[in-house]
Each structure stands twice: as C-alpha cells, then as structure tokens.
Amino acid sequence: MAADSLGLGAYWLDRLSALSVLGFGFAHPLVLGLLGLVPLWLWWQRRREGGQRTIAFSRLAVLAGGPRPSLRYVEWLPRLRAFALAGLIVAIAQPRSGARAERVNSDGIDIALTIDISSSMLAEDFQPQNRMEVAREKLKRFVMGRKTDRVGLVAFSGEALTQVPLTTDYPVVLAAIDNLQVGQLEDGTAIGTAIATAANRLRNSPGRSRVMVLLTDGENNRGAIDPRTAAQAAGTFGIRIYTIGVGSEGMAPVPVGRGLFGLRYENRPVKIDEPLLTEIATTTGGKYFRAKDAAALQAIYEQIDRLERSAVEAKAFIRYTERFRWPLLFGVVALLGELWIRARRGILP
Structure with a gap:
C-alpha cells in the first residue's frame, strides 16, 4: 500500500x-x-x-x-x-x-550613429529627396535591422549634441531620427567635436565592440577640437570609426538663403574632405565610404553591418x-x- x-x-x-x-x-x-x-x-x-x-x-x-x-x-x-x-x-x-x-548569447555591438545636420544636408543631389531625407531613411533602416545592438544617436553641425544615449529601445532611436532637422544646432561642420561627443558615449559602454558611424557632407570648419586628435583619442578606447562622405561629384543644388517662395538654391561644388575622413577611419581601424546616391548609402550601411559582429550577452526578463x-x-x-x-x-x- x-x-x-x-x-x-x-x-x-x-x-x-x-x-x-x-x-x-x-x-x-x-x-x-x-x-x-x-x-x-x-x-x-x-x-x-x-x-x-x-x-x-x-x-x-x-x-x-x-x-x-x-x-x-x-x-x-x-x-x-x-x-x-x-x-x-x-x-x-x-x-x-x-x-x-534566461541569458542568451547573441551578436551585438555598441554603435554611435553620428550624423551631420548642417544646412548643406539640404542639397538636392539625391533626387527626388535631399541628402537629409535620404540619410534619415537609411539610418532608420539600419536601426530596424538591429536586435541586441545598443544604438545611440549624435547630431552635429557647428556643435554636437547627443540625441539618444546608447540603448536597445529602438523605437526611441527611430523617433529621434525622424525629429532630426537642419537648423536645430548652430550651422557649420564640427567633425572633431562630433567625434569627441560620440566617443564620450562609447568609451564606458559595456560592449566588447564599439563602433562610431560618422556621416557628413562637408569639410571641418568649426569647433575647437581637431578631428585627427579626436580620432586618436577614440582609437585608444577601442572605438572604430566608419566615416561616410555624402554627396554627388561635381556640382549640386545647395541652399544659399530664403526667398519669397522658400529656400533659394544655387549650384555649388560638392566639397568633402575625403583625405581627412579616410585618415580618421584608418587611425581607428575603420573604413571610409563615399555615398554618391541613395543606393550607395544603403549599400554602405549593409557593408558596415557585415563588418561588425561581436558576441555579447543579453538577458531577457519576462514577468x-x-x-x-x-x-x-x-x-x-x-x-x-x-x-x-x-x-x-x-x-x-
């Protein structure tokens, strides 16, 4: 019994x-x-x-x-x-x-997306959209492809400002990208300040792989920080910088002021400091890319996605x-x- x-x-x-x-x-x-x-x-x-x-x-x-x-x-x-x-x-x-x-091991990286929002980003050489619209669209597609990556957003022109710190809350990052507008910051192109701001966000991040993607369409003409010095400092923290020069070759319609019916455009030569962007990328173990149209910019983000992978541990909590x-x-x-x-x-x- x-x-x-x-x-x-x-x-x-x-x-x-x-x-x-x-x-x-x-x-x-x-x-x-x-x-x-x-x-x-x-x-x-x-x-x-x-x-x-x-x-x-x-x-x-x-x-x-x-x-x-x-x-x-x-x-x-x-x-x-x-x-x-x-x-x-x-x-x-x-x-x-x-x-x-449960804890799961998955691929992921810490990424600081650093985007130029100076007035020249309104240039209309990526018809039917301008550079800013195309950059926002491709950035959003890049973020939507993340799963466990921590993503932050830094906007710069004559100064730099962190829009979103590193996070896996992708809807917040996407909303911040949608809100990027030319004129939010003092005009100009402060590449060194932008690198220093993004590097400050990445240097204490827990990820084993730290990446900065810097997109600009001009030459460094503002800021007190030298871009090369900022890149060297970022490299000491193990941060790789992928630089992207945005703009077609030759001439492009660039806004030069406001008229009766909105912005006035004039054809101006496209000036991107490719030697500087190449040196910044090389110094940190990254790579420089040139995006002459929307398709090229999309391909660049896809290539960066393939280049950067490292194992991180993510923990999912379910109530x-x-x-x-x-x-x-x-x-x-x-x-x-x-x-x-x-x-x-x-x-x-």
Missing part, C-alpha cells in the same frame, strides 16, 4: 512538472516532491484506525439527540485533510505562468503571472469543509 501511494505521488509530480513545457511552471518545483507524502499519510491514517470505522463525539447529547452519522463522514474527513495538504504544498511550490528569464492563489484557495476550502463537518456532527479531531 505504501509503495502504491509513493508511486501515485511520483506520477502526479511528473505530471505537474511537465506543465512547464506548456508555459506553466513552478518557482520551487522540488517542493512538489512533498505531494508523495500525502497518499502515504492517508495510508498511515487508515492503518492507525486498524480498519475500524469509529467516530469520537465531543458531547454525548449529540449522539443521543441527533441522527446517526454515516460512516461516509469518517472516510471524507481524512480525504479533505489530504486535499488541504496537497493544496498547501502546490501553493508553496509557487505555480506561475509565463516563460522563465510571471503568479497562480499560487488557486491551489491555496482549494486547500483552504478543503480544510474549512473538514472543520464544518466536524462542527456540525460534533466529531472530535
């Missing part, structure tokens, strides 16, 4: 543990092993009674004046106690629904829904049922 009871308990333990495969589990599954003691307790109760069905009354008046209680009450009392114990054990095991939190109240309620109801029968029939514990 005892062996059968233990076997029955083990069977139910296996069934309850198997629920975790279906998205249901327990915080303390080992506690479920106590369920095997419940049928063992029932067997012990029956053996202690010696096979006799007797009822102990607290008052003789109950026996004399009341109806004769049926033996079925004697059988139900230990069963209700067993149900109460089982409910309490399952509640202590803390059943819960939802997946467990559990606690389910211990139901087995606890079941146990309490069973216990109250036992007490009610004993009180109504005047049966001693």
Whole structure:
C-alpha cells in the first residue's frame, strides 16, 4: 500500500512538472516532491484506525439527540485533510505562468550613429529627396535591422549634441531620427567635436565592440577640437570609426538663403574632405565610404553591418503571472469543509 501511494505521488509530480513545457511552471518545483507524502499519510491514517470505522463525539447529547452519522463522514474527513495538504504544498511550490528569464548569447555591438545636420544636408543631389531625407531613411533602416545592438544617436553641425544615449529601445532611436532637422544646432561642420561627443558615449559602454558611424557632407570648419586628435583619442578606447562622405561629384543644388517662395538654391561644388575622413577611419581601424546616391548609402550601411559582429550577452526578463492563489484557495476550502463537518456532527479531531 505504501509503495502504491509513493508511486501515485511520483506520477502526479511528473505530471505537474511537465506543465512547464506548456508555459506553466513552478518557482520551487522540488517542493512538489512533498505531494508523495500525502497518499502515504492517508495510508498511515487508515492503518492507525486498524480498519475500524469509529467516530469520537465531543458531547454525548449529540449522539443521543441527533441522527446517526454515516460512516461516509469518517472516510471524507481524512480525504479533505489530504486535499488541504496537497493544496498547501502546490501553493508553496509557487505555480506561475509565463516563460522563465534566461541569458542568451547573441551578436551585438555598441554603435554611435553620428550624423551631420548642417544646412548643406539640404542639397538636392539625391533626387527626388535631399541628402537629409535620404540619410534619415537609411539610418532608420539600419536601426530596424538591429536586435541586441545598443544604438545611440549624435547630431552635429557647428556643435554636437547627443540625441539618444546608447540603448536597445529602438523605437526611441527611430523617433529621434525622424525629429532630426537642419537648423536645430548652430550651422557649420564640427567633425572633431562630433567625434569627441560620440566617443564620450562609447568609451564606458559595456560592449566588447564599439563602433562610431560618422556621416557628413562637408569639410571641418568649426569647433575647437581637431578631428585627427579626436580620432586618436577614440582609437585608444577601442572605438572604430566608419566615416561616410555624402554627396554627388561635381556640382549640386545647395541652399544659399530664403526667398519669397522658400529656400533659394544655387549650384555649388560638392566639397568633402575625403583625405581627412579616410585618415580618421584608418587611425581607428575603420573604413571610409563615399555615398554618391541613395543606393550607395544603403549599400554602405549593409557593408558596415557585415563588418561588425561581436558576441555579447543579453538577458531577457519576462514577468510571471503568479497562480499560487488557486491551489491555496482549494486547500483552504478543503480544510474549512473538514472543520464544518466536524462542527456540525460534533466529531472530535
């Protein structure tokens, strides 16, 4: 009998543990092993009674004046106690629904996207869009391809400003890219300041691979920080800089002021300091790219995506829904049922 009871308990333990495969589990599954003691307790109760069905009354008046209680009450009392114990054990095991939190290794990098928002980015040589519109569109496609990468956004012209610190909250980064507008900062092109600002965000980042993608369409003409010096400093922090020169070759329609019907454009020569951008990239172990049209810019981001991969550890937390109240309620109801029968029939514990 005892062996059968233990076997029955083990069977139910296996069934309850198997629920975790279906998205249901327990915080303390080992506690479920106590369920095997419940049928063992029932067997012990029956053996202690010696096979006799007797009822102990607290008052003789109950026996004399009341109806004769049926033996079925004697059988139900230990069963209700067993149900109460089982409910309490399952509640202590803390059943819960939802997946467990786990660590996964995946590819990822820390990326600071650094984009020029000077007035020349309104040049319309990427028809039917201007440089700024194309740059925003390709940046967004690049961000939407991230999974575990931490991405930050730095905008610069005559000065530099962090728009979004490093984060995996990609909707926030995408919204910040949408909000990039020419004229938000003092006009000019301060490449050195931009590198220093982005490097300051990356230098203490936890990732093993730190990357800066710097996009500009002009020459350094503002800021107190020399771009070469800033690049060397970034290199000492293990930051690779990929530079992108944006603009067609030759002449391009560039805004030169405002007229009666909006911006006035004139054809001006496209001036990108390619030797400087190449040196910045080479100094840090990165690479320089030239984007002469929208398709080329998209291909550049795809190439950078292939070049940069490193293993990082990401931890996903999923909130559990606690389910211990139901087995606890079941146990309490069973216990109250036992007490009610004993009180109504005047049966001693």
